[in-house]
Amino acid sequence: MSSPATPAAAPGDLILTNARVVTPDHVLTRATVVVRDGRIAAVDDAPSRVPGAVDLADDYLLPGLVEMHTDHMEKHFMPRPGVLWPSPLAAVVAHDAQIAASGITTVFDAISCGQYSEGSMRRQMLADQIAAVKHARAEGVLRADHWLHLRCEVADPCVVEIFEPYHTDPMVRLVSLMDHTPGQRQWSDISKLRQFDSDKGWTDAEFEARIRERLEDQARYAHKHRAQVLAMVRGRTDIVLATHDDTTEAHVAEAVAEGATISEFPTTETAAATAHAAGLGTIMGAPNVVRGGSHSGNVSAVHLACEGLLDGLSSDYVPASLLQAAFHLADEIDLPLPTGVAMVSANVADMVGLPDRGRIAVGQRADLVRVTRADGVPLPREVWRDGRRVC
Template identity: 85%
Template sequence: MSTAETLILTNARVVTPDTTLDNATVLVRDGLIAAVDEGRSTVPGAVDLEGDYLLPGLIEMHTDHMEKHFQPRPGVLWPSPLAAVTAHDAQIAAAGITTVFDAISCGQYDEGSMRRQMLADQIAAVKHADAEGVLRVEHLLHLRCEVCDPCVVEIFEPYRADPLVRLVSLMDHTPGQRQWSDLSKLRQFDSDKGWSDEQFNARVEQRLADQDRYAHKHRALILSMARTREDIVLATHDDTTEAHVDEALAEGATIAEFPTTYTAAAKAHAAGMKTILGAPNVVRGGSHSGNVSAIDLARDGVLDGLSSDYVPSSLVQAAFHLSDLIDLPLPAGVAMVSANVADMVGLPDRGRIAAGKKADLVRVARVDGVPLPREVWRDGRRVC
């Protein structure tokens, strides 16, 4: 994407890493932030933001939102991968996200699953759309490796050296532990499958057998492949116990994604791992799976960042909601969806409104208290 030469955004409430500057001005030159100044610019052509907030472009490190465009209904694959990925991209941009890690599942889970085909289609479509210059935001890949799945290693292996793959997470969704410690929650989640109790129980037994057979071996193989790349960040998923965190630390993971308990989150944070919880958890006031509250973790200083997970618009809402609810300074709330995430995924060139950083920016208005993105710039060019 080419960059605009010069852009002046003025009369804005600019959220910097340290404070919020009222009636401030941001100068962009050649795709980078050149200056952040207090006071309103009188330069002809300056864009008046009318007192709205100006935030750094949001950074999303785990969303399965793209999958919904490729498979909008169970058993239905959308016929145009390019149309699917650009529709996803447009919604991501409209949410104020300028860098997205598309989280793609490496694992079939069930016989007849379309996920293996969708993985190949999604990666190819992202590359196609980027080559055609039709993407609004920057797309990178987060491969979510279901270590108990019989096919995970052969699914992951072809993409181990792909330069778009920058984040790998180790997941274990075996019933009875981690996210699905409460089987009734899993039964509710799978209600659309129409399984009888007998079928559900048989599926649980099969998943337990798969865990016993594959989990240890597959974790080791995925780790071995990921470690050949210095630019791949490793995360673990749904850690629940201190033993889970100890395992993650021994494996070299630096991010704890969606720890399900306060104990696991606190242990990971104290050990130097970065903790990520869902922004919907903040907006809804709790986890839909009955897991630990993101608000409680933020209040106690053990939450480092947020992911929109399944609702892109939740990212900006959560940043403001935390500021309103627990008196967290707005720059700290915004950092949880920008700078903090940029640092943990190895992208120090973005996520802050500061001189020298990428001019990825989002204008946000509050309407009835709800933060709504109005304009988005990537590399100094307006994309939404």
């Protein structure tokens, strides 16, 4: 990959050398990446002898990971059931630190507009979460590049009034349409929902009453609210629309008709195949890969990867799973490492409209992560965003 046209090192360049550099097509050994003014200026398939070059000691060098759907910030705002952390800014910064330490340099914080389980306190947290992310950005204290993904729970009676103040916000770049009503999509198997809600302490009669209430809400609101949310985002050419937990061909057809371009967490192979054939990017959970299956009993992400139906991954509720999943796919099903890495970087960046990142290639943003392996586990050692070390 080196050539006579490769620019010579200039004062102020960051030179990372003696690394296994994962490019879009290859893993280059003992390679060098030159960073200048926050961009990748050169990629050479040979070590550098320039004084001051940083020796990565044969560790991997990957593009910074791109996360388009993480619920992880909620854990910092509500670290215990019913407990809201008193400083929203501190909660965001703690979340950001764990995101960056996991090798994620671009993150779409998935914030719920509406809720589908009692006691989640998501309505109370929403305004504080959005304001705190903006505050942290303004203060320059964030390591990763943060954007907003608003998750619209269409069967919630209040979703439209919750979403309306934010639908023109320029930080909102991704909107997903969700319906977690029991008996369909993610909760097709009611027994899995009963297990998920086991901490509520409900009796069987109380659980069944709650299901009836949610089914009534869906019948009353879901179709109408879906149309209203779509109408609000229709004029935003910078917003990417995703559908969530597609289970049937009809779900995918509806999403295509509405202009969605991403199918998040399809629950069946049929839905994933239909979405893939329709040109929707398919996203599955990285915990599904690492754990060897879905906690809801849905289709295996590894199986979809084997069938060529997986385009990208989301860490969902475990930030560290994103990097682990990329290497797990390479180890377990012999997926080429560049292909697995693209599922957590370039492919996702393209889906969310950020093609300037996610690849180690000349001209791309210098978002990079140094990775070592200990006992086979890939671990981030250093992280750079725009050529500046942040971890």
